[in-house]
Amino acid sequence: MNSYGLFAEDAIQRYKALPEEQNELYKRQFINLGADGVFDIFNGGAATPEDTPESLTSLSKSLFSNALIKFDAVISGTGHVIAPGAKYITVLSPRDVEMGTLEKKLYKSSDDKIAALIHAFTKKVLFIDIPNGVKSALNIMFVNSGGPLAAQVMINCGEESELGMLEWYASSSKTKSANMVMHEGTIGPYSNTYVDAVHNEDANTIVGGLSGYRAGNGAVLRLNYFYNGGLHTKVKNQFDAVAADAMVHANELVFGSGSQKFDVSSNVGNISPSTTAELHSRAVLMNNASCIMKGFAKIPFGSKGARSYVHESGMLLDKTAYLESIPAMSIDENEVKATHSSATGPIDDELVFYLMSKGLDETRAKKLLVEGFFSSSVGRFQNSSAKLAAASLVAEKMTSGRYGDKLSMTMENIWVGKENEEDIFKGHYKYR
Amino acid sequence: MILEVKDLHVKIDGKDVVNGINLKVGGGEVHVIMGHNGSGKTTLAKTIMGYPKLKVSSGDILVDGKSILDLKTDQRAKLGLFLGFQNPVEVEGVGFINFLHSAKEATGTVNTKELMADIRSSAVSLKMVDNLIGRSLNQGFSGGEKKKAEVLQMGVLKPKIAILDEPDSGLDIDAVKVVAENINAFAKRYNIGLVIITHYSRILNYMEPQFVHVMANGKIVAEGGNELIAKLEKEGYESFTK
Numbered sequence: 176m177n178s179y180g181l182f183a184e185d186a187i188q189r190y191k192a193l194p195e196e197q198n199e200l201y202k203r204q205f206i207n208l209g210a211d212g213v214f215d216i217f218n219g220g221a222a223t224p225e226d227t228p229e230s231l232t233s234l235s236k237s238l239f240s241n242a243l244i245k246f247d248a249v250i251s252g253t254g255h256v257i258a259p260g261a262k263y264i265t266v267l268s269p270r271d272v273e274m275g276t277l278e279k280k281l282y283k284s285s286d287d288k289i290a291a292l293i294h295a296f297t298k299k300v301l302f303i304d305i306p307n308g309v310k311s312a313l314n315i316m317f318v319n320s321g322g323p324l325a326a327q328v329m330i331n332c333g334e335e336s337e338l339g340m341l342e343w344y345a346s347s348s349k350t351k352s353a354n355m356v357m358h359e360g361t362i363g364p365y366s367n368t369y370v371d372a373v374h375n376e377d378a379n380t381i382v383g384g385l386s387g388y389r390a391g392n393g394a395v396l397r398l399n400y401f402y403n404g405g406l407h408t409k410v411k412n413q414f415d416a417v418a419a420d421a422m423v424h425a426n427e428l429v430f431g432s433g434s435q436k437f438d439v440s441s442n443v444g445n446i447s448p449s450t451t452a453e454l455h456s457r458a459v460l461m462n463n464a465s466c467i468m469k470g471f472a473k474i475p476f477g478s479k480g481a482r483s484y485v486h487e488s489g490m491l492l493d494k495t496a497y498l499e500s501i502p503a504m505s506i507d508e509n510e511v512k513a514t515h516s517s518a519t520g521p522i523d524d525e526l527v528f529y530l531m532s533k534g535l536d537e538t539r540a541k542k543l544l545v546e547g548f549f550s551s552s553v554g555r556f557q558n559s560s561a562k563l564a565a566a567s568l569v570a571e572k573m574t575s576g577r578y579g580d581k582l583s584m585t586m587e588n589i590w591v592g593k594e595n596e597e598d599i600f601k602g603h604y605k606y607r
Numbered sequence: 608m609i610l611e612v613k614d615l616h617v618k619i620d621g622k623d624v625v626n627g628i629n630l631k632v633g634g635g636e637v638h639v640i641m642g643h644n645g646s647g648k649t650t651l652a653k654t655i656m657g658y659p660k661l662k663v664s665s666g667d668i669l670v671d672g673k674s675i676l677d678l679k680t681d682q683r684a685k686l687g688l689f690l691g692f693q694n695p696v697e698v699e700g701v702g703f704i705n706f707l708h709s710a711k712e713a714t715g716t717v718n719t720k721e722l723m724a725d726i727r728s729s730a731v732s733l734k735m736v737d738n739l740i741g742r743s744l745n746q747g748f749s750g751g752e753k754k755k756a757e758v759l760q761m762g763v764l765k766p767k768i769a770i771l772d773e774p775d776s777g778l779d780i781d782a783v784k785v786v787a788e789n790i791n792a793f794a795k796r797y798n799i800g801l802v803i804i805t806h807y808s809r810i811l812n813y814m815e816p817q818f819v820h821v822m823a824n825g826k827i828v829a830e831g832g833n834e835l836i837a838k839l840e841k842e843g844y845e846s847f848t849k
Binding site for chain 2: 523524525526528529530531532533534535536537539540543544546547548549550551
């Protein structure tokens with residue numbers, strides 16, 4: 176057993192002992208990590224056929240009714256990775272990685288139980304290394320084909336490089352399963368990086384995620400996460416502007432229906448002077464869905480000229496839906512601009528009446544209002560396929576309540592936020 | 608199409624807000640309802656459109672002889688009723704064109720090219736700022752721009768009876784004329800029956816109302832033609848409430 180193996184064993188033991196699982200509020204509000212929880216999914220999941228490169232390729236294609244997204248890499252629960260000719264991606268096994276490398280990770284097993292779990296069960300580590308001055312775009316699919324998925328992604332963007340990443344999270348398991356992925360990204364000086372992530376796992380899947388990104392001097396980092404799928408989701412993100420003039424723009428969307436539960440916690444940090452760190456979070460919940468949305472911004476002493484903004488807003492479509500929105504800031508420096516806000520409420524009856532008075536039935540009116548509520552957030556996605564997919568998923572869930580299915584991006588009745596001022600629709604246009 | 612309001616009573620918190628209104632509007636007719644603040648004009652308009660918080664305590668609203676009291680708001684709109692709001696709400700993220708496309712689609716098939724041409728020509732005619740129709744519905748619009756947007760919607764949706772609740776409030780002198788001329792043009796082109804609710808006679812200088820109704824305390828207290836408008840200008844609403 177190498178050092179990583181020892182580390183994993185240790186993580187498992189500590190994970191079992193975590194007292195948080197005994198908290199009744201925790202149990203009620205989000206992931207059940209008890210007897211039938213995530214840990215046991217990894218330990219005693221039903222035997223499933225091994226997937227093959229061919230089956231994974233076929234799967235990635237079949238999840239979309241048209242091939243609008245071509246994936247550069249697909250990673251499955253069994254640890255298979257297909258990366259046909261993908262530049263800048265190195266696939267590592269944990270046994271190939273020594274603790275010296277792993278210790279640079281933001282989340283150690285003792286910090287967080289999801290980290291412990293991912294450390295314990297990771298089969299593959301994707302190392303994405305973008306050299307200085309290089310521009311690259313990568314589409315990656317994470318799918319629990321063949322078994323629950325635990326994976327780690329390490330990203331290193333060199334100086335003045337550009338990276339655009341689309342991450343698609345899907346399910347392919349007929350039994351209870353999990354998608355657990357940990358990210359650690361270092362964005363080099365004056366580089367420009369975006370990550371558009373879409374979670375569309377099915378109701379069999381427990382979703383866990385940890386992300387830690389650090390934007391360097393003058394770097395611009397845009398992170399757009401859409402949490403649409405999965406039965407229970409627990410994610411924890413840390414986005415820091417660590418050197419002067421770095422900019423971090425984080426954008427989260429949560430759309431819950433049925434019995435979905437979400438625990439989304441994101442921290443942004445202005446760790447150096449003249450940095451910008453923004454967090455925009457929006458949630459729409461229907462049926463019995465619930466969400467705890469925590470946004471926290473930190474400006475330590477010395478970060479003069481920092482600009483920080485945390486905005487959380489939510490819309491509840493049913494009285495049985497539940498949202499707890501918690502924006503917070505810790506500011507130790509005086510010469511900064513910082514603000515936070517939170518607004519949550521039921522869907523506005525006056526708006527519904529207005530739209531219905533012009534002929535839209537109630538369902539259609541509410542669908543339009545939800546799409547409108549998400550519009551600016553969807554518009555922040557950088558990848559046009561991700562943008563279209565996110566808008567499609569919102570439309571699909573509003574129409575049928577469904578998620579986690581094969582995505583039909585038919586481009587009918589799909590509207591997305593402002594993208595191109597010169598378009599005929601002058602900012603709000605329809606893909607046809 | 609004929610809209611008929613028969614002895615309509617509407618209560619809010621136990622108080623009669625609309626108290627026995629009778630009104631009959633046919634295609635191509637121009638009716639004006641005038642009255643002081645709080646006389647029940649907007650409540651009447653919203654009740655006709657099926658505002659869920661307003662309950663009809665007695666009386667009836669009929670379209671072509673059939674009661675529409677059991678119909679939802681959108682079903683009334685699909686029959687051909689239209690309400691231009693006094694205070695149009697701002698709808699975040701819903702593009703003006705997206706909204707109109709959805710509204711047209713709700714009442715039948717829609718040809719996007721024709722819709723766009725319709726919107727553009729109406730916007731030009733209403734002298735709307737070019738980028739208004741590319742923005743979210745009513746969001747950031749001035750009071751006057753919102754009113755123009757309501758009239759534009761009427762022109763694009765082509766209802767059979769349009770109730771326009773204070774289409775002149777918030778408009779400057781020139782804009783009042785532009786809005787009135789466009790209302791007239793749309794009404795004539797599509798044979799729309801109009802119910803104009805207003806406090807002031809200025810907009811009526813550019814219109815040809817056939818029927819003038821004066822409301823006070825939830826009732827129609829006077830009915831007639833243009834002579835009523837002249838009387839109102841001279842004597843104010845008080846002379847009708849004594």
